[in-house]
Amino acid sequence: MTVDELREYGLLPMDDEEISGFLSSQRTGVLGLLAEDVPYLLPLSYGYDGEERLYFTYLVGSRSQKAELSEATDTARFLVYKVDTMYNWESVLLTGRLDPVPETEWDGLEELLNDIWRPSVLQSGALSGDVTIYEFRIDEQTGIKHQGLPPRLESTRE
Template sequence: MSIDELREYGLEAMNDREIQQFLSSQKVGVLGLPDADEPYLLPLSFGYDGEERLYFTYLLGSSSRKGTMSEETDTASFLVYKVDTMYNWQSVLLTGALTTVPEAEWDELEDTMSEVWRPDLIETASLSADVELYEFRIREQTGVKHQGLPPGFKAGDDSR
């Protein structure tokens, strides 16, 4: 079924303001990098500038696939979603470009990156690993949400 067909069941498109509010309230998503055979997907925490940029901190090893692929791609995708219940969820898909942020500019992003969620393991490893900061400049964004029961469905109705 298409998104248009799902509207009759309560699916709604999110406008730009709703997408901004949603991204501002979330901390993790999935980065999709193109590969010849299949997409390369990475769960990542992110900082959001409130307008058109996300920021990712990469821990890079001696041969980092994500670092190499991020440098080689012109276009990447990032999916952020939140599911509260099967009838209450939101999803935003972003398409954009990834670039490395020079270390001299990291201090300027301190506020944006201060609320980024990171597992303790990543925090500990970052003390001894190569760290890079990447900017994801949003070119396209789409969002959908479903909040509430579908039309014709009543709470407690288990006949469906």
């Protein structure tokens, strides 16, 4: 079913301003990269520039599948979602390009990346591992939300 077909149940598309506000208020999502047989899905924290770019910090070792796949892919997808209840949730799907950021440009991203959430094990690992920053340039974005009871159930409460 399409979003239009689900409107009667309370599902609504998000406009660009709502998508930007949602991305600004969240800090984690799932990155999908092209792999040989199945998609490679990776939960990641991100920084958002408020316009058209997300930034990810990768902790990489001597061999990193996420770094290898990121370098090899032309187009990636990133899903950000928040679920409060079955009648109150939002999700944004982004499609774009993923490129490493040269280390000479990292200082300009420091403030943007300071507030991202990282599991403590990754924070500890970052002290001894190699870190790479990737930029995800948003080419396409779609968002949907469901906030409150479906209209037909809402009318039965009155």
